[in-house]
Amino acid sequence: MNPLPRARLSRGAQIGLWALRIFAIALTAMVVYTFVVQVA
Amino acid sequence: MTPPLQLGAPPLEVVDGAVALAPSAEELIRSRDRRRVQDARRHGRRWYLMWLLVGPGILAMLGENDGPSMISYAATGATYGLGMFLPFIVVTFAMAAVVQEMCMRVGSVTHRGYGQLVLERYGPLWGWFAAGDLVFTNLVTLIAEFVAIRIGLAYFGIGPGWAAVLGLGLVLVTISGRRYRSWERVVLGMAIFNGLFLVAAVMVRPNWSHVGHAFLTGSPFPGGSFNTLLLLIASTIGATVTPWMIFFQQSASADKGMTKDDVRHGRFDTVVGAALAAVFGCGALIVGAALFTHGGSNINGLAGAGFPGALSRIAGGGVATVFALGLIEAGAVAVLTISASTGYAVGECIGVPHSFNGSGRGSLVFYGANIGAAAIAAAIILVPGAPLLSIALNANVLATVLLPVALVFMIMLARDRELMGQWVNGRLTNWVGVAIVGFISICGAAYAIDSFLQTVHVIS
Numbered sequence: 001m002n003p004l005p006r007a008r009l010s011r012g013a014q015i016g017l018w019a020l021r022i023f024a025i026a027l028t029a030m031v032v033y034t035f036v037v038q039v040a
Numbered sequence: 041m042t043p044p045l046q047l048g049a050p051p052l053e054v055v056d057g058a059v060a061l062a063p064s065a066e067e068l069i070r071s072r073d074r075r076r077v078q079d080a081r082r083h084g085r086r087w088y089l090m091w092l093l094v095g096p097g098i099l100a101m102l103g104e105n106d107g108p109s110m111i112s113y114a115a116t117g118a119t120y121g122l123g124m125f126l127p128f129i130v131v132t133f134a135m136a137a138v139v140q141e142m143c144m145r146v147g148s149v150t151h152r153g154y155g156q157l158v159l160e161r162y163g164p165l166w167g168w169f170a171a172g173d174l175v176f177t178n179l180v181t182l183i184a185e186f187v188a189i190r191i192g193l194a195y196f197g198i199g200p201g202w203a204a205v206l207g208l209g210l211v212l213v214t215i216s217g218r219r220y221r222s223w224e225r226v227v228l229g230m231a232i233f234n235g236l237f238l239v240a241a242v243m244v245r246p247n248w249s250h251v252g253h254a255f256l257t258g259s260p261f262p263g264g265s266f267n268t269l270l271l272l273i274a275s276t277i278g279a280t281v282t283p284w285m286i287f288f289q290q291s292a293s294a295d296k297g298m299t300k301d302d303v304r305h306g307r308f309d310t311v312v313g314a315a316l317a318a319v320f321g322c323g324a325l326i327v328g329a330a331l332f333t334h335g336g337s338n339i340n341g342l343a344g345a346g347f348p349g350a351l352s353r354i355a356g357g358g359v360a361t362v363f364a365l366g367l368i369e370a371g372a373v374a375v376l377t378i379s380a381s382t383g384y385a386v387g388e389c390i391g392v393p394h395s396f397n398g399s400g401r402g403s404l405v406f407y408g409a410n411i412g413a414a415a416i417a418a419a420i421i422l423v424p425g426a427p428l429l430s431i432a433l434n435a436n437v438l439a440t441v442l443l444p445v446a447l448v449f450m451i452m453l454a455r456d457r458e459l460m461g462q463w464v465n466g467r468l469t470n471w472v473g474v475a476i477v478g479f480i481s482i483c484g485a486a487y488a489i490d491s492f493l494q495t496v497h498v499i500s
Contacts, residue, residue: 001151004160007456020445021169027441027485030492035434037495039427 069397070297073221077302093305094312095224096147096292099377100140100285101133101313102231102320106374107188107367108181108432110237110324112275114347114363117328120262122246122254125276129321130255132280135476137314139281139447140289142454142465142473144306147293149463154290155388158449161459164389170449171389173442174283175413177435178382181284182417184435185378187428188371190421195348195364204418206368207375211414214376215407220295220396223380231373234320236366241323243359244330244351251326267490271437274487277480278436280317283446284381291384295395300463327363330355375414383410440484447477 009017063071073092080089116125143154150157155174159167190203214226253259262269289310298306331350348367352360380396386409387394393402420426451473455465465473493499 004150004152004157004459006163007161007452007458009162017166017448020448023481023485024173024442024445027488028438030488031434031438031441034488034491034495035430039430 064393065399066393066395066397069219070295070395074297077297081301090305090308093298093302094309095228096289096296096298097140097144097306097309097311098313098316099224099227099231099292099373100143100289101136101310101317102234103227103288103374103377104136104280104282104285105234105237105317105320105324105370106181106185106378107191107371108184108275108435109278109280109321110367110370111188111191111347111432112272112436113321113324114328116272116276117325118331118347118350119268119272121260121329121332122250122326123260124254124258124262125272125325126251126254126322127256127258128273128276129280129325130318132277133314133318133321135479136281136285136317137311138469138472138476139450140285140310140314141307142450142469143286143290144293144298144310145303145463146450146453146460147290148298148303148306149300149460151294151297151299152290153294153384153388153394154287154446154450154453155385157290157453157459159389161453161456162449166449167389170283170446171385173445174287174385175382177282177439177442178284178378178413179416180431180438181282181435182375182378182413183420183428184432185371185374186417186421187432188367189375190428191347192364192367192371195352195360200421203371204422207372208411208414208418210372210376211379211411215396215410218397218399220292223396224292224296227373227376230369230376233369234316234366234373236362236369237320237323237327239323240351240359240362240366241326243362244327244355246326246329255322267487267494270483270487270490271433273483274440275433275436277483278438278440278443280321281443281447281476281480282436282439283443284378284439286446286450287385288377288381291381291388291394295384295397303463324366327351327355327359330359375417379410379414382413383407385409437484437487440480441488443484444477444481447473447480451477 077089077092080092113129146157147153152160155167155171158170186203186207189207190200193203214223217223293306331354348360348364351363383406384394387406390405392405394406395403398406421428451465451470453459455470457464
């Protein structure tokens, strides 16, 4: 299969995706920290 | 009618200046499966056509009725009884049906898995982020699946070593056919036994008028600790819509060779899967609710044989046996589907063959990731003193927290007109998708932040 052309994302969409990414990583860190403290 | 090899999109090779078709063994196998579909369609054999095309949707939905999900539903019933969570399970599976329909449609139209599409359309960074999230949550979830098998076997006095052997053995046996179709049919056959939770629900003889009242009114609304309630809401969402389902159904639809012509059947497959999963999930909650007035909220021995043992004392040995068998099935099917999604994701992002139809050295990465993920999880449950209960309970929450990113990309792909053509999302589907992302984000964030603030003693 031929590779698809890259989609053009607006600057706003890129900022939104990065904000969501950072938000998800922060929440994951909180869940993992809480889990580690509970186990310890 | 679509010619069989056109969908597999065989690579074009230039040999001595001439362009020659060079279909791989994987594509030849897929084309044979497609020929059956085309023959059934040509001869108007509607039920046979349906039988040939169902699979990815039912497997994604019943695969997600996995060990930690069923334990979570039963724990919810034992803690709060019948009430808000009964209709909530139905609502979450309706959300899952909307999301999974998009996955099936995108996979059928583009013939590509989710990881491959994200990587090609939005770049390697986002593709690897998606695959990284998936591998992380899949490893945690797989551990939880082995815990569920271990709980079920423990009720029959069988040790944890056999749980590891059973789960890993099933992965090896099901992939040994080297055919997507045989893998799918074997796992579908196993997944039907998810209905054991419905059998157990009937056996506990609930008051059906109470069940109907709870279902229609969502009352009584659960009381008690706000954090526990948030945990159960986040767990229930994580028990119905997860990143692995997105990867699995889109990749499996592509691996099965589904096309635009099959979207209608794919929708049926997805909706039937969601309906079955909702009914069986409600069954697990009803079984758990039988313990509600018998100190159900204090059943902490889930890492051993707490739930089946408690059911045995309250509802009888028959119910406990069916519930324990259900847990073994739920864990086993999920081990197969989740390790498959790991194989698809890794293969798609590395850019190597990623199909159950594949064989030989080219498919080593796909099969290696498939087996490797299950083997790591199996090894962890054998570690003495490992916090298996905490892992099992946090697996769904972790999936809920990481889900919004995967969902946003899914919606972006499904509304991409350049990619999807006439099969692009309608406006209503887009808005429903955005509402689902918003709802899941708020629920996941509320639990994560509330738990974290309690842990660091900012709130009590």
